[in-house]
Amino acid sequence: MGRALCLLVAALFSxxxxxxxxxxxxxxxxxxxxxxxxxISNGKVASDxxxxxxxxxxxxxxxxxxxxxxxxxxxxxxDDFAVLPLFNLWPTTICExxxxxxxxxxxxxxxxxxxxxxVETTYDAQGRQVAVKSRSRNPEFTGDTTYEYxxxxxxxxxxxxxxxxxxxxxxxxxxxxxxxxxxxxxVELSNVEYRYGPNxxxxxxxxxxxSWRITRKLDARGNTxxxxxxxxxxxxxxTFRFEYDPQGxxxxxxxxxxxxxxxxxxxSDLVVRQISYWP
Numbered sequence: 001m002g003r004a005l006c007l008l009v010a011a012l013f014s015x016x017x018x019x020x021x022x023x024x025x026x027x028x029x030x031x032x033x034x035x036x037x038x039x040i041s042n043g044k045v046a047s048d049x050x051x052x053x054x055x056x057x058x059x060x061x062x063x064x065x066x067x068x069x070x071x072x073x074x075x076x077x078x079d080d081f082a083v084l085p086l087f088n089l090w091p092t093t094i095c096e097x098x099x100x101x102x103x104x105x106x107x108x109x110x111x112x113x114x115x116x117x118x119v120e121t122t123y124d125a126q127g128r129q130v131a132v133k134s135r136s137r138n139p140e141f142t143g144d145t146t147y148e149y150x151x152x153x154x155x156x157x158x159x160x161x162x163x164x165x166x167x168x169x170x171x172x173x174x175x176x177x178x179x180x181x182x183x184x185x186x187v188e189l190s191n192v193e194y195r196y197g198p199n200x201x202x203x204x205x206x207x208x209x210x211s212w213r214i215t216r217k218l219d220a221r222g223n224t225x226x227x228x229x230x231x232x233x234x235x236x237x238x239t240f241r242f243e244y245d246p247q248g249x250x251x252x253x254x255x256x257x258x259x260x261x262x263x264x265x266x267x268s269d270l271v272v273r274q275i276s277y278w279p
Contacts, residue, residue: 022106022119025071025095028062031275033247038062039274045254046268059271066278071095074112089113100127117141128154163189170196221248249275 028038040060044053063072073093089111096105108117117136124130132145143159156165162184168177174196180189190207203214212231216224219242227238236259243252256268 022093022095022103024060024062024073025093025106026103028064028071028073029068029097029101031064031247031249033249034066034068034278035064035249035275036066036278037064037274037276041272041274043270043272044268045270068101069097069099071097102127102129221250223250245275247275247277249273251275 028035031038038061039058040062041057042059043057046053058076060076061072061074063074065071071094073095075091075093092109092112094107094109095103098104102121102123104121106119107115110116117134117138119132119134121129122131122133128149129147131147134141134143134145136142145159146157148155148157152170153166153168156167158164162182164181164183166177166179166181167175170176174194176194178190178192178194180191181187182189190205192203192205195202195204199218199220201216201218203216205212205214210232212229215228217226219225221242221244223240223242225240225242227240229236229238236257238258239256241254242250245251251273253271254268255271258264
């Protein structure tokens with residue numbers, strides 16, 4: 001038992017802090033209908049026939065309160081590591097929303113019990129994000145980010161270093177350009193442009209004097225069904241197939257990666273979402 005406890009502690013400290021947990025909360029809140037629970041499983045299927053290659057395993061669980069003000073995301077082990085299931089301790093993120101639907105606070109608990117990182121967001125009278133305060137047991141995740149607005153652009157200033165990000169949006173709120181700069185050195189680190197067409201998004205980027213391009217095709221619900229990427233010395237293509245429930249939320253997604261535009265596909269990834277609704 002002593003050895004198992006040591007392994008547990010080691011596992012907890014080696015777990016990566018998932019910066020995308022808040023994004024999962026936002027995705028969960030954006031689901032159509034009065035969603036209660038989402039169980040997410042991952043697996044593999046044959047690219048040519050769609051036949052299962054293994055039994056999908058439970059990957060995540062989203063719990064949404066009836067008033068949609070609290071969302072809990074539990075991330076289960078993906079590598080069958082024995083210690084965490086033994087103690088039933090999983091990385092858990094709890095997100096809190098205000099009456100307008102804005103995310104105001106999130107708490108990450110690496111072991112499901114002890115808070116590791118807390119992030120609080122404040123907004124101005126127009127509902128725009130003006131500050132994000134992060135406090136963590138890891139100093140690398142502690143700091144304050146501020147946002148300044150001018151016309152259709154917002155400048156984000158980060159706690160570490162002198163890097164700023166300037167984001168521009170069109171009249172409908174879609175991102176049109178994102179520029180990262182090192183203010184101290186007066187150097188542009190990256191410049192990404194977004195171009196929109198009927199059910200398409202073209203993304204043109206430049207970073208470290210290297211240019212790249214991504215073209216996405218979208219379905220009627222706005223989900224990406226094909227993505228082609230190209231840059232210096234590489235090109236690739238991904239395809240995505242969705243199945244939807246009566247509410248319009250996708251419940252099955254098969255993604256296939258092609259290492260080059262004309263290459264045969266690799267084994268496809270399968271994601272299944274079991275969605276239940278409040279009565």
